Amino acid sequence: xxxPRIALVTGAxxxxxxxxxxxxxxxxxxxxxxxxxxxxxxxxDAAAAELAGAGARIEGRVLDVRDxxxxxxxxxxxxxxxxxxxxxxxxMSPDADxxxxxxxxxxxSNVATSAVLRAFVPRLRPGGxxxxxxxxxxxxxxxxxxxxxxxxxAASDSLDxxxxxxxxxxxxxxxxxxxxxxxESWLNIPSKVAQVAAVRAVARERRAxxxxxxxxxxxLCPGLIDxxxxxxxxxxxxxxxxxxxxxxxxxxxxxxxxxxxxxYGELVQFGRVIPWETGVPVSHAASGSR
Numbered sequence: 001x002x003x004p005r006i007a008l009v010t011g012a013x014x015x016x017x018x019x020x021x022x023x024x025x026x027x028x029x030x031x032x033x034x035x036x037x038x039x040x041x042x043x044x045d046a047a048a049a050e051l052a053g054a055g056a057r058i059e060g061r062v063l064d065v066r067d068x069x070x071x072x073x074x075x076x077x078x079x080x081x082x083x084x085x086x087x088x089x090x091x092m093s094p095d096a097d098x099x100x101x102x103x104x105x106x107x108x109s110n111v112a113t114s115a116v117l118r119a120f121v122p123r124l125r126p127g128g129x130x131x132x133x134x135x136x137x138x139x140x141x142x143x144x145x146x147x148x149x150x151x152x153x154a155a156s157d158s159l160d161x162x163x164x165x166x167x168x169x170x171x172x173x174x175x176x177x178x179x180x181x182x183x184e185s186w187l188n189i190p191s192k193v194a195q196v197a198a199v200r201a202v203a204r205e206r207r208a209x210x211x212x213x214x215x216x217x218x219x220l221c222p223g224l225i226d227x228x229x230x231x232x233x234x235x236x237x238x239x240x241x242x243x244x245x246x247x248x249x250x251x252x253x254x255x256x257x258x259x260x261x262x263x264y265g266e267l268v269q270f271g272r273v274i275p276w277e278t279g280v281p282v283s284h285a286a287s288g289s290r
Contacts, residue, residue, distance in 0.1 A: 003125075004029075004031040004032050004033065005028060005029070005032040005033070005056075005082040005083070006032070006033050006035070006078055006080070006081045006082055006083075007024045007028065007032070007033070007034045007035065007056070007081070007082060007083035007084070007085075007254075008034075008035045008037065008074075008078070008081055008083070008084045008085070008120070009021050009024070009034070009035065009036060009037065009084075009085040009087055010037050010038075010063065010065050010085065010086055010087050010088040010112070010116070011037075011038065011065070011087040011088030011089060011108075012036040012037055012038055012044075012047065012087065013036075013038040013040065013043040013044060013047050014043075014047070014227070014228075015225065015227040015228075015229070015243050016087060016133065016222055016225055016227070016243045016246055016247060017036075017038075017085070017087040017088070018036070018047055018051070018243065019242075019243035019244045019246065019247035020085050020087065020247045020250065020251060021034055021036045021047075021051060021058060022051050022244070022247070023244075023247045023248065023251035024056065024083065024251055024254075024255070025051065025054060025055040025056045025057075025058050026054050026055045027055065027251060027252075027255045028055050028056035028255070029055070029056060030055065030056065030057065031056075031057075032055075032056035032057070033056060033057050033059055034056050034057070034058050034059070035059050035060075035061050036048045036051070036058055036059065036060050036061070037060075037061045037062070037063035037065075037074075038062070038063065038088075039062065039063070039064045039065075040062075041062050044060040044061065044062055045060050047060065048060030061074070065086075065088045065108060065112035065115070065116070066104075066107040066108055066111065066112060068111065068112075068114075068115035068118075068119075071112070071115040071116055071119050071120075072115070072118075072119045074119075075119035075120050075123055076119075078123070079123065080123050080124075080125050081120055081123055081124060081125065081128065082124070082125050082127070082128050082129070083128065083129050083130075083254045083255075084116065084120045084124075084128075084129070084130040084131070085131050085133060085250070085254075086112065086113055086116040086117075086130070086131070086132045086133065087133040088108050088109070088112055089108055089109050089133070089229070090104040090105045090107075090108035090109060091228075091229045092105065092187060092188065092229075093232060094232055098173050098178070098185065098187050099173060099174055099176070101187060102169075102170055102173040102174060102187055103170065103174075105187045105188070105191050106166055106169070106170045106191065109191045109192075109194075109195060110163075110166045110191055110194050110195060110198070111163075111166075113132055113194075113195050113198050113199075114159055114162070114163055114198055116130075116132070117130075117132075117159060117198060117199070117202050118159065121202055121206065121217060124210075124215050126213040126214055126215065127213070127214045127215065127257075128215050128216075129215070129216045129253070129254040129259075130215075130216070130217050131216075131218060131219070131220050131250060131253075131254065132195055132196075132198070132199050132218070132219045132220065133219075133220050133222060134192050134195040134196050134199075134219040134220060134221060134267060135188065135192040135221055136221045136223075136267075136269065136274060136279065136280055136282050137188055137189050137192040137193070137282055138192035138193050138194075138195055138196040138219065138221070138267055138276075139193065139196070139267065139274060139275070139276050139277070139278070139279030139280075140152060140193065140276055140277050140278075140279070141277065141278050141279045142184075142189045142193065142279060142282070143182065143183070143184060143189060143190065143193060144182030144183070144184065145182070146181065146182040147169075147181070147182040147183055147184075147190065148193075150165050150168075151165055151190075151193050151194065151197045152197075152277075154197055154201065155196075155197040155198075155200040155201045155204070156200075156201075156204065157201065158201055158205075159198055159201045159202055161201065162194060162197045162198045162201050163198075165194065165197075166190075166194050169183050169190050169194070173187070195219060196219045196267050196276060199217060199218065199219045199265060199267075200265050200266075200276070202217060203217050203218075203264060203265025204265065207264060207265060210264065211261055211264060214258070216253075216254075216259050216263060216264060217264060217265060218263045218264060218265060218266055218267070218268055219266070219267040219268070220250055220267075220268060220269070221267055221268065221269035221274060222241075222246040222247075222250065222269070223241055223246060223269060223270070224237075224239060224240045224241065225240055225241050225242070225243055225246045226240035226241065226242060226243075227243065249270050249271065
């Protein structure tokens with residue numbers, strides 16, 4: 001009998017995270033475990049109960065990703081894992097003052113991404129998959145050249161170096177100097193670039209070892225998804241996917257026996273690697289979406 005697999009999804013109460021949990025459970029075996037995590041105990045329990053019944057066992061677990069110590073405790077408890085989707089994100093409003101939202105955005109998307117990478121990448125079993133859900137906004141061309149160069153240098157250095165740029169960005173937003181120094185006014189752009197930079201920094205150090213053991217580490221652009229978080233940013237949501245549609249390809253990828261090595265360490269959308277330096281065109285209206 002094979003060892004039961006363990007999958008973990010953060011930010012899984014609703015939207016894409018919930019759909020990822022459902023897809024993973026449906027594609028895994030009854031002895032496997034899928035951990036549905038979120039901050040609110042009632043919402044976690046309700047979501048886990050509603051999705052229970054098909055395929056793998058779904059476990060609701062309270063996890064505040066803004067607390068790196070909590071992430072490390074869960075990783076230590078699990079010991080080894082097979083699939084991780086780092087999906088948690090903070091909701092933003094088009095009308096909000098960036099100074100009111102930057103801490104929540106940075107802590108939920110960036111501090112958490114780094115903590116997940118530190119805690120779970122070393123615990124991936126051979127054949128494991130760790131996916132950071134980012135965005136088409138996470139490419140260097142979306143930023144002023146001054147800031148783009150800093151993120152590029154950090155990604156070529158270390159995860160600590162990426163964290164240092166994130167700290168500088170948060171400080172600049174709170175001090176009101178972010179646009180002056182090149183960080184742009186939309187929080188989602190530097191935040192998503194930093195997520196991809198974090199993945200690239202870790203992947204640079206582990207590429208040969210991970211590919212030899214069939215491990216995949218990458219960032220994911222899931223595309224536009226029709227959710228409560230996305231709707232305020234768009235007048236027309238007709239091109240958007242449902243969460244279930246957006247989850248289908250990444251679930252298929254992580255449950256497959258193989259993957260394209262070109263994906264490793266990159267930002268990928270529906271099987272296409274998005275060049276980090278040049279990216280793809282994204283309208284300003286999409287700055288609040290994935």
